Amino acid sequence: MADLKSLPAHVREQIEVDDGIPFRAATSYTHRTWARTYSSVPELFIQPQSQAEIEKIINLARKCRRRITTTGSGHSPSDLTCTSAWLVNLDNFNKILSIDPDTGVCVLQAGIRLFDLSEALDRVGLAMPSLGSINEQSIAGAISTGTHGSSLFHGLVSESITALKVTLADGRTHACSPSSNPDLFRAALLSLGALGIVVEATFKAVPAFSLAWDQAIDADTRVFDQWEAGNTLWKQADFVRVWWFPYMRRTVVWKANVVTQAQLASGTVKHRDPPTSYYDSWLGYVVYHNLLALARWLPRITPWIEWFVFGMQYGFGNGEKTKIAAVQPSRKAFLMNCLYSQFVNEWAIPLHKGPEALRRLGAWLQNLQPGDPGYVDHKIPYSAQGLWVHSPVEVRVSDTTVRTSADTGTRPWLDPTAADGPSLYLNALMYRPYHKDPPHGATERYNQGFEWLMRDLGGKPHWAKTFSVTQPEFAEWYGDDFAQWRKVRDGADPEGMFVGPWHRRYLLSDDGNGRLALEEGDFESEPAVGGGIRVTGKLAVE
Numbered sequence: 401m402a403d404l405k406s407l408p409a410h411v412r413e414q415i416e417v418d419d420g421i422p423f424r425a426a427t428s429y430t431h432r433t434w435a436r437t438y439s440s441v442p443e444l445f446i447q448p449q450s451q452a453e454i455e456k457i458i459n460l461a462r463k464c465r466r467r468i469t470t471t472g473s474g475h476s477p478s479d480l481t482c483t484s485a486w487l488v489n490l491d492n493f494n495k496i497l498s499i500d501p502d503t504g505v506c507v508l509q510a511g512i513r514l515f516d517l518s519e520a521l522d523r524v525g526l527a528m529p530s531l532g533s534i535n536e537q538s539i540a541g542a543i544s545t546g547t548h549g550s551s552l553f554h555g556l557v558s559e560s561i562t563a564l565k566v567t568l569a570d571g572r573t574h575a576c577s578p579s580s581n582p583d584l585f586r587a588a589l590l591s592l593g594a595l596g597i598v599v600e601a602t603f604k605a606v607p608a609f610s611l612a613w614d615q616a617i618d619a620d621t622r623v624f625d626q627w628e629a630g631n632t633l634w635k636q637a638d639f640v641r642v643w644w645f646p647y648m649r650r651t652v653v654w655k656a657n658v659v660t661q662a663q664l665a666s667g668t669v670k671h672r673d674p675p676t677s678y679y680d681s682w683l684g685y686v687v688y689h690n691l692l693a694l695a696r697w698l699p700r701i702t703p704w705i706e707w708f709v710f711g712m713q714y715g716f717g718n719g720e721k722t723k724i725a726a727v728q729p730s731r732k733a734f735l736m737n738c739l740y741s742q743f744v745n746e747w748a749i750p751l752h753k754g755p756e757a758l759r760r761l762g763a764w765l766q767n768l769q770p771g772d773p774g775y776v777d778h779k780i781p782y783s784a785q786g787l788w789v790h791s792p793v794e795v796r797v798s799d800t801t802v803r804t805s806a807d808t809g810t811r812p813w814l815d816p817t818a819a820d821g822p823s824l825y826l827n828a829l830m831y832r833p834y835h836k837d838p839p840h841g842a843t844e845r846y847n848q849g850f851e852w853l854m855r856d857l858g859g860k861p862h863w864a865k866t867f868s869v870t871q872p873e874f875a876e877w878y879g880d881d882f883a884q885w886r887k888v889r890d891g892a893d894p895e896g897m898f899v900g901p902w903h904r905r906y907l908l909s910d911d912g913n914g915r916l917a918l919e920e921g922d923f924e925s926e927p928a929v930g931g932g933i934r935v936t937g938k939l940a941v942e
Contacts, residue, residue: 403427407443410941411464421456424448424492431487433474434536435741436835436932437866440479442469442487443939449492451573451599458597459571461486461897465941467920468897470593472511472538476545476864477744480592480902484937485920488597490538496520497600504605505562510540510598517603518731525661526605530554530639531734533794540598544591545864546815548798549734550641552634552822555800558589558812565600566591569893569918573599578810587888590812592863594903595892610664610671611639611733613656614725617714620644620762621774623651624755631751634797634822639734643792644758645710646765647703649774652714652792656733674726678713679737689740692790693833699842702788741832741931742790745847745866749859751797751822757857758793758826764849765789779856780849789846790838794827813885814878816860825862826854835931871909895919901937915940 404412406427415423429445432438443466448454461468467485474481481487490511497507501524508517514528514535521527530549537547543558563577566588574596576585588595623642627633634640637655644651663669678684691705726733749757760778762768767784768775799822800815817823828850830843837843851868854861860877861867875882886907893899896916899908901923904915915921921938928934 411443411466414460414463419456421452422449423456423460424453429487431471431474431482432932433477433481435477435743435832436928436930437477437741437743437832438479438482439928439932439934440482440484440487440936441934442483442485444486446486446488447492448488448490451493451567454488454493454567454597454599455571455573457486457488458567458569458897462569462571462895462918465918466897466939467900467918467937468597469900470540470597470898472541473513473536475534475537475541477742478864478866478902479923479933479935480545480864482902482923482935482937483900483920485939490540490597493599494538499524499526499605501525504607506603506605508539508601508603510601511538513538514542515731521605522608522729522731525608527608527730528557529560529606530557531731532557533734533736534738535731535735539601539603543589543601544593544598546590546812546862547864548796548817548825549639550796550798550825551639552631552797552799553638553802555798555802555817556590556812556815559800560604561589561601562604563602564588564598566596566598566892568596569895569897577602582810583884583888584892586810586813587885587892589810590814590863591889592814592903592907594889594898594907596898608661608729610659610661610669610727610729611656612659612669612725612727613639613654613733615714616653616655618651618653620649620651620758623653624759627755631822634751640797642795644795645706645791646762646789646793647706647791648710649762650710659727669727671727671729673728674724677724678709679739684709684712685739689833692740692831693836695788696833696836696839699786699788699839702790706791739831741835743830743832743843743847743866744827745829745850746794746825746827746862747851747854747859747867748798748816748818748823748825748862749854749857750818751824753857754795754824754826757824757853758795760853761793761850764853778853780852782845782849782852784845784849786840787842787845787849789842790829790831794825794829796825796827798823798825813881813888814863816862826850826859827865832931837931869906871906874906875909 425444469483471481493511499506567573639656764778896919900920923935
């Protein structure tokens, strides 16, 4: 047990009671998001190794009047996982409890990271049906924030979850599924950490597969035309994603088709890795990083950087061509290099509005005037004069209506995608070279214009990313689903043990009832050593 001398006496007294169940806590721990955009110093950092330990943590927190926050990789670039109370990390609660190779059903402790899960599934001939661009998240973190891939045939990662176990504020672990406690199940599938601690997930894997993929380079106008011709852009392969470069008005279209184990065994298709890209080479990584750092002082060179780095990666010639192709196991093929610390603002809009969104965003960013090539009336009521943004804009597709919760028809209450068809995710980023923010409020200005456009197109933000939305907006956009999620949350955690300033800001609002008994108060922020923002919350009981 950690040295607890720094804790208040009433907290120390409760923790020091020996009941035979370990309490693996540390003090003086600094929690940082992956991008180092936010950091906080929790009173205790706790890494349980059993369900009994998790239940003990919650019971002690209730007695000590402490809030609990759960974190995995910290990949969400917001203050969602920040706390001054108790921070629980499930990295040591990460076992696979069972796998059935015949049915694909596996039971997982919630802290297992996706890369460990993917490797374990591969050893028995299974795979995850879809992945996002990274595999660092825990399975609980991936489902609790609405992680998704890019395919018309898949929705959120949580669609493969058939049952969950959640330890609630009462210290008891509750099982839920589409047929048993379905309201808790729908709320926990995208819980944002506000219901309790997800401790176990039943996951439906698929037979292992590989992906034959390539990347094609083209002008964005040709891609938009293909898109508007019956969504053929997104129907050309099993998985498709696009990177759009706003100053060059060019795109990289990544498309991948499933290769079965039988095809590989027959020798008709063979695995081959892609050549090392400019991004992934040591030289390319360092040169790009330093160019981004230089642009902090000379923002006007940003379009030139886009041109140079794009050219080094894909070539400087015009016209359509394929530069990169490979055949890889799916657990590798889905992944991409996120490169540097970054702010990310991602929204889901109806798929058919994608070309309009990118045309309007491009016209705004380039300050196009009537008569200029590519001009459209963007209608964004903010000036982009003197604003220079980073690239690319990542464009992905998702369709939760194809199968939700492993074909059960259960949809998370807070699913941001459209309920009646496919959705498009647009991902606007701003790099933070050497963990230094872009100058002159560039990120804030970019987000302001980008979010105005997304709202105008009927979008909703990805819960894990950075956004500025009010609680009344969320309540209006989600309607009865929002009210149902609130009802389940309030019933599961009436004292607010799992509620912090992030939840109050976006989900709970100031409804006149005051702060919940265990709710952590508003954050105070200051610049952090090494970059980003350090936040300090107010505990319910000091």
